[in-house]
Amino acid sequence: MDPSEYRPAAGEIPTDPGVYKFRDADRRVIYVGKAKNLRARLNSYFTNPAGLHPRTFTMVHTGASVEWTVVNNEVEALQLEWTWINEFNPRFNVMFRDDKSYPYLALTLKDEFPRAFVTRGKRKPGVKYFGPFAQVWAIRETLDLLLKAFPVRTCSTGVFRRAEQSGRPCLLGYIDKCAAPCVGWISPEDHKALARNVADFMSGNTGRFISARKEAMAAAAGELDYERAAKLRDEIAALEKALSKSTVVLSVSADVDIFAMVTEELEASVQVFHVRGGRIRGQRGWIIERMQELDAPELTADYLRQAYSGVDPEAVPREVLVDTLPEDVETVTEWLSGIRGSRVTIRIPQRGEKKAALETVAKNAQQALDLHKTRRASDLTTRSAALNEIQQALQLPEPPLRIECIDNSHTGGRNVVGSLVVFEDGLPKKRDYRHFAVNGDAARDDTSAMYDVVSRRFSRYLESLAGDEPDERFGYRPSLLVVDGALPQVSAAVQALQDLGITDISVVGLAKRLEEVWVPWDEFPVILPRNSEGLFMLQRIRDEAHRFAITYHRKKRGASMRTSVLDGIEGLGAAKRTAVLKHFGSVKRMREASPEQLAEVKGIGPALAARIHAALGGSGASDTVGEDLEPGEGLPDDRADRAEHR
Template identity: 35%
Template sequence: MFDLEEELKKLPASPGVYLMHNDRDEIIYVGKAISLKNRVRQYFQSSRNKTAKIEQMVSHIAWFEYILTDSELEALVLECNLIKEHRPRYNTMLKDDKGYPYIKATLGEDFPRLFMARDMKKDGKSRYFGPYTSVGAVKDTLDLIHKLYRIRTCSRNLPKDTGKERPCLNYHIKQCDAPCQGYISKEEYQKNFSQALDFLGGRYDPLLKSLEEKMQKASQDLEFEKAIEYRELLNSVRQVAQKQKITSSSMEDRDIVAMARDEKDAVVQVFFIREGKLIGRDHFHISAGTAEHEGEILDSFVKQFYAGTPFIPRELWLQYPLGDEEVISQWLSARRGQKVKLVVPKKGEKERLVELATRNAALVLSQDKERLKREELRTIGAVNQIGSLIGLSGIRRLEAYDISNTSGVESVGSMVVYEDGRPKRSDYRKFKIRTVQGPNDYASMEEVLTRRFSHGMREQKELELAGEDASFGSFTRFPDLIMMDGGRGQVNIALEVLEKLGLTIPVCGMVKDDNHRTRGLYFNNKEVPIDRHSEGFRLITRIQDEAHRFAIEYHRSLRSKGQVKSVLDEIPGIGPARRKALMRHFKDIDSIRQADPTALEEVPQMNARAARAVYEFFHSPGPQGENT
């Protein structure tokens, strides 16, 4: 038994990390402290002014633990790792886990290359450009460089492998000078490569001037195709140059970090400046957790973001000062291997750029709020439309089911869940059919529904006996409406299962026309038509498609692992070749079951003995005949 008062007395006055647990042993908060004794005690002192969010968190703490470190810097690193691993609900969390691509230059090779890289390795033999905010930007840049400077893309070991293989396609389309064949000297290649590095570094003027001169000369010499080629290259370089506007007279690498927030969430905007040029920007959604002040949110963002990115700039320009500024600066400096400055600009160009990032963050937050509001009207409105069609109100949770099998291969079932018109994938469930052999959708559906609701009822009782909230079970949340993929037959199966279990849950069927398109809902023994242009109809279609997709994916995954097999595999003398031949000829198991021995024998790969074995399997009395 955890004695809170006793454990608080034992806390050391040392730096470290503390982890708060709830009564289900989940880590709900991770923090660091210079003195664990002083910091952790603050949470439980009634005299201290605590915010509503902190009060709520403390009410859920059942016990805590701590890890001692030698310094506050070590505590910061450990805190970052633990937050990333456990994602506690009361910590300020970075929602976006983005990785950024770089362009890597292999300077240590005789014939160096340029290619995309996801991380940076400090091997002293490579140079990195970036980060870029999209893979597309990297590919476009590399494509342009290969056209301009004809840098090789192969991984051949040169000059050792020179002449061993024919030149690749890039040589024939004039995007490589084939150093693999010795068609260009090392010195000439290195000169081209050096120019490519200048281009990546933002020095465009010499290239623009050269391309313009070549275009003019080709035009004067009446070589119009060449002139057009130079013109297109010139336009491409100008576009790249326009995107990388100079933002500072100095050539430092820096990130500009600013944010905007509302009651629940925040957006942080980052401008990436490399060698004095703005090469890209990105925004990040933040769950504010227990943070009350903007500085706390930026503090958490900086720790989480720069713990996961391989490149640390020389400077960070920040909208607000960080609470742990000194220790974060030490940590970033250690990661970079050089001093990293944290600056909160107060005037001039620096303040203007931070303000620009702030406006961008506010714009993203505003646009996202409007988008979410529109989405809410669309999704919740669609659920309400479905409810009004069948005379039900207060519907929030919908569950839909589907069965999948492929020509006699064992069936599987799927359960998909929608809440307020949106898929709740954490509540999806899949079932491997245990009691049904062959393609019997009704019997398979009966098994799925029985298992799903029996499991839920059993969990509810176990949680009640343990004195815990029933909502914590994996099957305990029951739907407000069950949606069956089909009409009267499927609905009646569901109602029979619910009646046997003593449950009362509305059930409707999603009825399809002859073209397999939804045409209406079957509810209370009658079909209700749907306006095909309504949001309710679109939601029904999405639910049907999602249930079908989820079942098919599960079935395919089992087949790829060899965990399901055809009923034909149980017949003596029928191996993979004959099974495939039968399915190719008859298309499905029912047609095979109905065929006589003569028709079976006519199938390629089959003979009289195998045909008789198949016929007797399906027509002789016994377990096989009864189950199929």
């Protein structure tokens, strides 16, 4: 729908803080947002719709109406926005998914006889939760150890009632892992005290329980009450073992939550370590589907709301560490402080063990994202859906069961290389990967390099067709050829195929900046939904081609830098250059060698050895003296890589 048809009059929209909802023609909520100034924010959607980001443009044109609710301040807007996102699940908002189902240790402290149990279910009011834990067996083993010191009931209501009626406790009561409140072996008050002790221990207040038992054990031994001393010894051992299962990340007894995020074009991964008493008491992660083009501060604000919405006040620590400060950090801080009931600090650690802990969390976030992508790509149903989506979006005659992707890489126009990767049925077929060295006029720009690589790859295809047997490497026709780039690269690839007389291969380009899919028959790109499995597959194929190209480019760039000072020495060809480098290991050692030592290399005579020695100019000089380095050359890999694809 044309946004001008449902645009509110400017004077109707208040300038107060508030929350707004876009609805489609069927009255479904498709987007929820908040604003400090509703009029300014909503007008930004309608003033120039053509200038909006493609995903925002789609959202505005999908909408059929917009409505808003005024609130008192920005904190209330933050809360209401998140409530409505959870209620309506709008398709254009950022989507959070737990990267796994996490177990929690729960305590029903509101009950007359509190119960401890492990759960994965939805949080309930009046129940105190600890975790989440990475593995269910870890929390079950911890609970089993805690029951030796704090024998709180773990049975269900039905089991408890049957024991109460029969007057006999269950097995746990007889083996001292339950205080058996069902048969009156312990008073309700004392049993509640046991449950509170479990809660205190899990919250990180561990020292007093162990020290008190050590004192009691010494006193019992002094009174010759060895049976009680042995029982206390076993309780101490159980508590210390339970404590040892928590990894120490901070030497100080700090209570802090540490968040880290890794982002990609379509998805992001968030991990959090809940540290209590300097030890990891819980770990949790989310995979974010990036339905909008939100930057890191906006995503940080969203995942903090996801983490702390609906939690107990005690679950919010005094300090929250992040790798990027959230958007409107003052509002988020005020909101968290309101939940906790006291001041909360949000900051980025700059040095020391907290910064090191943040780096550990970031590694876990990256691993979680890699695992998610691997599982997603290996799922047969998901791959089939992705191929069907690609077929429909690109108007292909059939699902593209064989997809090839070509990418080029270079540094300032030097050492130009191309890569070819192959995916069959949505999975990489690495034995068919190939790389190409691009030289001469073909290396003058990206389109020329693309034309060259496509021509060479499909020339081999035509040669294979003319032969008696198909070439195992180049003899198969892809259903779809993907090139890294926009319309110029697509046009170059299509021209190369047409010049070879090939017209039955579909070609598309995938541009990195906005993940737009360019087709040769349209001047505008095809925009696939951000949560599209088809777009995810195309992105994965393009990224694999990019990785393969950079790997070959680094190898070629390194060889070029090692041998560049040897170029131009009369009589020193490629074979002799390789031989002398292999003999000495580096140009630096060649400079330090005498002509006689250079002549020891097979194929290097006295005259050539003298010319090499004179050309190198003696010892101590840099391997690249006298060279004009292009942008990126001679830099560490991370800096040089930023010069690639310019």
